[in-house]
Each structure stands twice: as C-alpha cells, then as structure tokens.
Amino acid sequence: MAERRVLWLGLGLMLLSAGFLVWQIRAPYGFILELRAAKLGALICVGAATGAATVLFQTVAGNRLLTPGLVGFDALFVLLQTVLVAGLGGVGFAQIPTAPRFLIEAATLGGGATLLFGLLLRRDAQDVMRMILTGIILGVLLRGSAEMVQRLMDPSDFAVVQQAMFASFGAVDAGQLGVSAVVLLAALALSLRLAPALDVCALGRDTSRGLGLHHDRLVMIALLLMAAMVSVSTALVGPVTFLGLLTASLARHLTGTHRHAVLIPAAALLGALILVAGQFLFERLLGSASALAVIVEFCGGLTFLFLVLKRRRR
Template identity: 35%
Template sequence: MARHAPWALVVLLSGAFVLFGADFDMTYVIPRRLLRLGAMLVGGVCVAWSAITFQTLTGNRLLTPAVMGYEALYLLLQALLVLLLGSAGVVLLGAQGNVLLAASVMFGYSWVLHRWLLREGQHNLYFLLLVGLVLTLLLGSLTQFVQLKISPGEFSLLQGVSQTSFNRVQGAQLLVSALLVGALALLNRNQLNTLDVLALGRDQARSLGVDYPRVLRQQLALIAALVAISTSLLGPTAFMGVLVANLAYRLATSYRHRLTLALGSALAIVVFLIAQLLVEHLFNYKTTVGLLINLLCGGYFLVLLTRQRSHR
C-alpha cells in the first residue's frame, strides 16, 4: 500500500497542477504547465536516483551528490562561463552545450571522488560530511567572488541559474534530457542487483564477487550525468536528495533498489509538485520553489543528523 501511494499522489497532483484554474486553455496555459510538469518528472527521477545510488556507494544515509559539492561545482562553472564568455557567449553556447560542458566537469569531479573513495582506511562519515561542507563553502565563495566581477545584467542571468525553478525549461532541452535519462535507466537495469549487494557494505560485496572499483567508476559516472541533467534542467536542489532517499527507505520496507529508486523518484516528484502548487496558487509567486524545498528538506536533514548522533 505504502509503495503505491506516492505514485497515486503523483498522478493526482499532476492532474491538479495541469488543470487547476486553467480553463482548459490549450493554446498557452496547459502547454506551459505540461512543460514544467515534464521538468519535474525528469528532474525528480534524476535527484532521487543520484542520491540513492550515491548513498549506497558510500554506505551512509546522509551523503548525496549535492552535499558532496556537485551542485556547488555546477554553479561555479556557470559563474566562470558568464565571467569568461559574457552573457552573449552563454546564450551562444546554448542549453545543450551548457549541459555537455557541465556533464564533463562533473565527470572529472566524479573521477577525483572515485580515486579518493578507493583509498584504503578513512571512511569516517563525519569526515566525509565535513569535506562536502568545506567544498560547498569554498566553491560557493569562489562563485560569489566571480559574481562581484560581472555586470548587473550578467549577475541576474546567473541568479536565475542558481535557484530551483521549473520555469526556464525549454522543450528541446526537456526532450533530450528525458531521452538521456531513459537510456541511462535501460543501461543501468542490470546493475540494480549489484547495488543491492553493495548495500551490505563494500567488503562483503567484494567477497560476493562484486568488482567494486569497476562498479564505483560506472555508478559515479552515471551520477555525474544525472546531476548535470537535473541541475541544468531545474537548478540546484540542495538537501532534497537526502529527504527523498530516506523517506523512500522508510516507506519501501525493502532494501531492493528496484523499489527504493522507484519510490524515491515518486517522492521527489511529489515534493516538486507540492512546492510548485503552493508557489503558484497559495503564495502567488511571492516565494520561490527553492526556498520552500530547502526549508522542508533542510529541516529534515537536521532531524536525521541529530537522530544519527543519538543512536551512537
């Protein structure tokens, strides 16, 4: 029952989101909303998938790509692009070029992380969290430093990129992203059982014949692609991955990734839909989706942190 409820909610909320107060306006309102809905669907899948996989790889339930600095890196890249190319140059690069560039930078970051995770010994959770925090802060201040160097027009362009929003998505970009995510899901189908074994811990998985270094390489590359897609589609999502992953574990009552990934995706989409509905119809655009999501998910992250501590 608990497994299907989130999907039922997705359908219900999607219907409400597309139709509420639209007067069946097929020329403008509904197509625009469908576009935003598409961004939420694809983005939600990316956020949940990358977060859950990352947690399985690192063997703990607090780390996500966002916490480990992937999104901060994306923002720094955007700031540098604006600084070096100017706003005209960024427009010239286009959404597709931007995604490709972002993806390649994240592949690089994934590669560094993978070297580091493979080193023997030190895998203290709080140490990793601290590294993520410091990296995020460092990249964040670098981004601010760059922001001070650019013109107000360019600054507002950058401001737009650095917030969660479903409004900037374009049809072609959405289509390419959806196809990419679909292809990745197909390619990754056979790896789900391996991820299940990895949940036993990396040593136990290795003694069950999992080639851990290879799986780590593949999955971190996958995560880089997913984060690049989701951040370019809807901006950084910060703590959202932690929330949906942990809620998914709780509701799934099973360790199988087949279930937790599906549930997590549904939950992410539900969170997006609720936030967007609230922004559009309750707050009348006086607040942002990112603000609402961060409030909710950041709070939950704190709860998780304190709970983990009291368990020790």
C-alpha cells in the same frame, strides 16, 4: 507491501500531474497546456533524478546523511555560470542559445565528476570517503573562487548570476527536457538492473567481495550513473541540494525495506511528487512561483539536522 506502496506513489503522481495540467485552465488551451507540460516534465525529471541518484550515492558511501550535492556539483555549476557571465557579460550570457549552454553545463558537470572519480578511485573503491571529502573540499574551493569573481562584477551581471544560483522551473526548453528525460530513463533502467548487486554492495566492501561481487566496478558504475542523473537535472533547472536527502529518507521510511528494486523507484516517485505538489501549491493555490526551491531546501536541511541528531542520540 513495499511494492504496493510504490504503486500507490505512482498513482498519486499521475493524479497530481493531471490536476497540475488542467487546474483552472483557460483559453488558449493548447498554448497553456504546452507550457504546463514542459514545466511538469522538468519537475518530474529533476525530482526523479535527484531521488534515485541520492539512493545510489548513499549506498556506495555507506552513509545515509550524504547527498550528491556535497561532492561539489552545485559549486561547479555556480562557478560555471559566474565565469560565463563575467566573460560574456549579462547580455552576452542571455544571448547564448539554450541548447549549447545546456550541453556545456551537463558536459562540464559530468566530466568533472568522472575526473574526480577516476583520479581517486583508479586502484579500487576502498576509500570512497576520501573521494567524498576531496569533493567537499573542492566544492568549498569552487564556491570561494565563484564568490571572488562575483565581487568584481557589475551589479547587473551579479544579479544574473544570483538568479542562476537557485533552481528555476519557469522556462524549460523542450529539447533540453527531451535529452534529460532520455538520460534519466536510461540511468534509472540501469540502476534497477543493478538493484540486486546494490543490495549486496550495501553490506560493505569486504562482505560483498566475500559473496563474489565485483564491488569496485559496481561502485564506479553507480557513481557514474549518479553523476549522469545529477548533471542533467542541474543543467536543466539549477541546483537543488537537499531534495535528494529528503526523498531518500522518506523512501526508506515509507517502504520499510532496504531492497534497491523498491528504494530507487520509491525515491524517484517521491522526489517528483514533492516538486509537483510544491509547485502546484505555490503556483496554483498561493499565486507564487518562486518559493518552491527555497522551501524544498529548508525542509531538506531540517531533515538533515533531524537525522544527525537522531544518530547522535543513538
């Protein structure tokens, strides 16, 4: 039954993607299809990466209320944009070629995550919560540093930074999208290969080690896969903090299972469905292209509050 629901999600995504591409299309068809295909690819990549990465992160942390954004990815991205604009100016920042900037952002985010995991989990993965709390504190520090630099900026430069603080699917480079898709597919394939081990890992460190699982190594691999997916998706369009929490919660509710072989693709498909459906609604039907990220963050925040209050009642 759970596998069948995943298949239905995949079919729904295919139909919605087709509608996104051809809805009210006019000449020149080739040019419009190319623009829509790039935007559609970005929506699918970001949604799938965020959903799958959140499932991995929650399994490793043993907590369904957490998202990878809490570790400081978003704060590091905003600080990087702020430093680049402050150093080069708004005009200089706009003149940076898209490919080098994407690689710098993805490498910085991935390197920062790897450094955090490597320093705090060198001996074993027993204290994952300490790593998460350290990431949260570092995120607060990075946000404070970014805000301090932003207060010293010219208003025009600050407007450039403010625009980069929210996810934007309007202008996506095909080369960046190709790199992101390759990284995402590789990370998803490895995650699915580790699905049986992740099922055992979800039982807890002591139990999984008692069953013969190399728990600490699996935790590190899962965190690196999560970091790779979140890094490329954030560098591609910008931060989307609460989308993963929304998709992971919906995936568990719709599939009714704890098997990662089902949860990971379900969360990935749901993330893509939410973004494609939201962009289709706001852009094609309501004529607005800038409200999607705000609405997704709002719904994800409500989901977070609901889960917290639900757990508190228990």
